[in-house]
Ligand SMILES: Nc1ncnc2c1ncn2[C@@H]1O[C@H](COP(=O)(O)OP(=O)(O)OP(=O)(O)O)[C@@H](O)[C@H]1O
């Protein structure tokens with residue numbers, strides 16, 4: 169009895185402390201980023217000004233004046249929202265079919281979809297650029313970015329939805345069939361209300377992935393469809409490393425998504441554990 | 447109301463044949479029970495009738511129409527699932543009304559039907575609750591209610607009582623019997639419990655390994671089982687099987703003359719104690735299960751065959767003293783040992 173009590177006391181102190189340490193390690197880069205964004209470029213590289221410095225809003229003011237932050241932000245919102253909507257629009261019926269009317273090949277199809285994530289993006293960089301620029305003429309358009317973001321996220325979205333749908337007893341769907349509901353009615357009136365939590369967290373995660381995507385959004389845009397990722401990238405390359413300015417841009421880019429994530433924490437945890445924890 | 451016909455119906459998953467060529471006629475208003483051990487294909491057969499499972503061969507007809515390609519909701523059947531399968535996000539009312547809404551029935555008519563069904567099943571006060579807030583028995587009623595409102599020609603039940611406790615099972619069983627009486631619809635009921643089968647059925651279909659072993663009224667199956675499987679499946683405790691060598695010298699002559707290739711089947715309840723010299727069998731007993739009104743006595747013959755006798759009064763003598771048991775010859779069932787078929 170005494171041993172048990174001791175153990176729980178140890179556990180009660182040890183685990184929270186460990187959790188805090190890990191959390192702080194993860195949090196530190198963001199803390200540092202936000203801090204740096206209030207320093208001048210000159211102060212930013214001086215170690216002695218790490219914590220103590222003269223804060224300035226210069227970087228943020230520059231940003232909206234010189235770089236048209238809002239246009240990049242709007243592009244990020246447009247592409248992420250439309251890509252998420254489109255991905256779900258395709259993903260929900262697809263996962264529904266695989267969960268409730270599986271064929272012999274369903275498992276293979278799922279594996280195949282996942283395997284597309286294993287292809288290194290760099291391997292198709294040249295054909296993608298060439299085709300979209302010279303052949304299809306859709307380089308640097310919202311359409312292209314939405315399409316690319318959708319296709320990148322479709323496998324993971326289908327996997328997640330499939331896992332959620334699998335948890336719904338097959339009989340409930342069959343009861344719907346007996347009641348004479350159409351396929352769309354089944355999705356709308358039975359499936360989605362039951363898997364609402366799962367679909368919401370999938371959508372959220374998909375949105376975050378779209379927002380954060382950098383490899384393709386940077387390389388397939390110039391100005392028209394450029395997103396916040398491109399803005400960060402643009403501040404890094406041409407004028408050398410201006411840490412203060414770069415930090416401000418980065419903070420402004422990841423800010424919205426962190427706030428969103430903060431508000432939807434519960435949904436996200438559920439989403440990331442793939443419904444394993446309830 | 448409708449009759450139902452299965453002609454040469456078969457089901458295969460890939461190369462695994464689950465149902466083999468089944469022929470069955472169900473008349474209008476009949477209460478038919480599919481019974482058989484686990485995995486024999488009862489649910490599969492029921493689901494084929496419902497339209498939830500594709501039919502690999504043969505025809506299913508309801509009334510005069512072959513329904514193989516007809517959608518489940520258009521077959522005029524309603525199904526009560528073992529797990530109830532209520533819509534968790536809808537109230538009891540909407541659970542029952544959902545199918546009628548799909549059929550575009552006017553609101554006032556839906557309301558009338560739902561309230562009628564709720565009256566029959568005594569769930570009126572529960573209409574605004576969600577299934578989460580109901581007990582198992584109440585959920586079961588709602589599931590039945592959802593079937594009733596559609597006024598189907600055929601009701602399908604897949605082990606509807608298996609999730610209820612023993613007392614509730616008996617009560618709900620009676621209610622289903624009453625419901626059949628009241629609605630007069632054709633009902634098909636799947637169970638692996640032979641007591642449910644015996645008490646509910648007009649006609650029992652005994653299935654094994656995807657094949658029909660015997661079809662008949664409960665008493666037909668009890669009195670004239672066509673083979674050893676049905677003989678042991680129907681009735682509790684299950685029928686005792688003896689060899690020629692187990693019989694006493696004093697057994698009735700018509701039994702004495704059966705040969706070695708015959709299985710002699712005698713139900714526990716047909717054995718009774720008698721005095722020495724009149725016995726059909728003699729045995730010693732190891733164990734007595736006293737059930738109040740009668741006792742189940744576990745015995746062994748001198749030939750080593752174990753069996754159970756259902757006696758009104760347990761034997762008073764010691765365990766080493768032989769018990770003398772008799773049976774009237776017309777209550778003996780004879781089966782061919784090789785084929786298992788009734789002689
Ligand atoms: N999708 C499937 N693929 C392959 N075999 C299946 C499939 N569904 C069922 N079976 C097989 O079909 C047989 C009959 O199954 P069914 O569910 O009809 O049995 P049952 O008589 O209802 O049993 P229980 O009393 O356990 O419910 C079983 O042997 C089962 O393994």
Ligand SMILES: [Mg+2]
Nearest residue numbers: 488489490604
């Ligand atoms: Mg079954």
